[in-house]
Amino acid sequence: MNIMHPTLRRLDLNLLPVFDAVYRHRSVRQAAEELAMSTSALSHALSRLRATLNDPLFYREGHLMCPSVYASQLAPAIASALAHLNHQLTPQAEFNPATTTDCLQIAITDFTALSIFPALMAELQYTAPGLRFEFRYLPHSPALNELLAGEVDFALGFSAPQDSHYAELDEIDWFTDEYVVISNPRRQQLTLDDYLAARHLVVTPWNESKGVLDRELERLGYRRQVAIKTPSMLSAPFIIADSDLLMALPRSAAEKLKQAAGITIFALPFAVPPFEVKIYSHKRSGKRGAAQWLHKMLKELPHMQTTRNT
Structure with missing residues (x-):
């Protein structure tokens, strides 16, 4: 059995703007004008709310509708809730890329x-x-x-x-x-035997134990020697440039990193699926x-x- 919000389930939420308008204006006529209702319709709505909440809510004193103690307690919470809902439910303005700060x-x-x-x-x-x-x-x-x-x-x-x-x-x-291999500039060639004999730097952003190249090498019956595993690519080309390590990476990244570090690019000496x-x-x-x-x-x-x- 659903027992969430038992009070709200028996309350017509359309009556809350009526309460808020009467509380602010202290007038049935002015509240009705604001809500585009007739005074008789607003009075009927107010009667329903009184019955639901079991409180008179407002009483007439001269020309004013004065709130009861209970109404005065409710008013701030109702006003805040209505303002929040109005803000959240307001249709989003059309997105303007020239002025956005999202x-x-x-x-x-x-x-x-x-x-x-x-x-x-x-x-x-x-x-x-x-x-x-x-x-x-x-x-x-x-x-x-x-x-x-x-x-x-x-x-x-x-x-x-x-x-x-x-x-x-x-x-x-x-x-x-496609994958390529970067090396220090002293290396002149890169065969499969050269690749397997060398030690390697491997970038593992998610600390994975095996990458695409390791799985492909295992399928071919080979295994490479991993000297460094790092989650970041930032230092990798500079380590390669100053050591005998090799590193495999996509060609587009290798071409960009070549501008920053003294490295040489070789074709990968075995076939792997594209990146x-x-x-x-x-x-x-x-x-x-x-x-x-x-x-x-x-x-x-x-x-x-x-x-x-x-």
């Missing part, structure tokens, strides 16, 4: 942020200069559970397992890339205007970049 929560890794946000922020500085972001590192990828729970507005990640598709989520296939980055968002985001606009922007961004560069 803040979106984005689940990322170092690599997904590097893949998406340089191009995105280059565009948003013109179209939505006040739109803000907070990056969140989460213990797994993609962060679909957090997205479904409304803890984040977007999740940047790799392809989700086939059985984790949710009808509530939208996906953008951001890009597909896919996806952008996930909830179809009914709590920040509906900003999230829908950004989703549309992200889908159009590759074309916009091409147009801007021509």
Whole structure:
């Protein structure tokens, strides 16, 4: 048996604005004018409320409707509740990217942020200069559970397992890339034997025990020597540049990091599936205007970049 809110279940909530208006105006006529009701309809509503609450609520003194002690106790809570509901139920203003200061929560890794946000922020500085972001590192990828729970507005990640598709989520296939290997500039070649003989630095954002490359090597009957596992990609290229370690990563990231560190890029000496980055968002985001606009922007961004560069 449902016993939640027993008083509210027997109370017509439409009577609360009547109470609030009479309390503020101390007048049935003025309250009726504010609520666009006839005085007889308002008087009838007030009678129903008196019967429900078992209190006279107001009594006439001259031309004024004076509140009872109980009405005076109720009035602040009713006024506050009505004001809060009115604010929350007011239709959202149409989203304006040029003036928004909304803040979106984005689940990322170092690599997904590097893949998406340089191009995105280059565009948003013109179209939505006040739109803000907070990056969140989460213990797994993609962060679909957090997205479904409304803890984040977007999740940047790799392809989700086939059985984790949710009808509530939208996906953008951001890009597909190939794996390459970076090394210090002293290395002249990289064969499979060279790769297996070397020690490796592996970025594990979620502290995973095995990555895509390790699983593929195991399938081929090989195993690599991991010297360093780190959750962050920031220091990795500089460690590689000053050591004999190797590191595998997507080509787009390697090309960007090559500009900052003295590294050489080699083809991966064995075949692996391509690297896919996806952008996930909830179809009914709590920040509906900003999230829908950004989703549309992200889908159009590759074309916009091409147009801007021509």
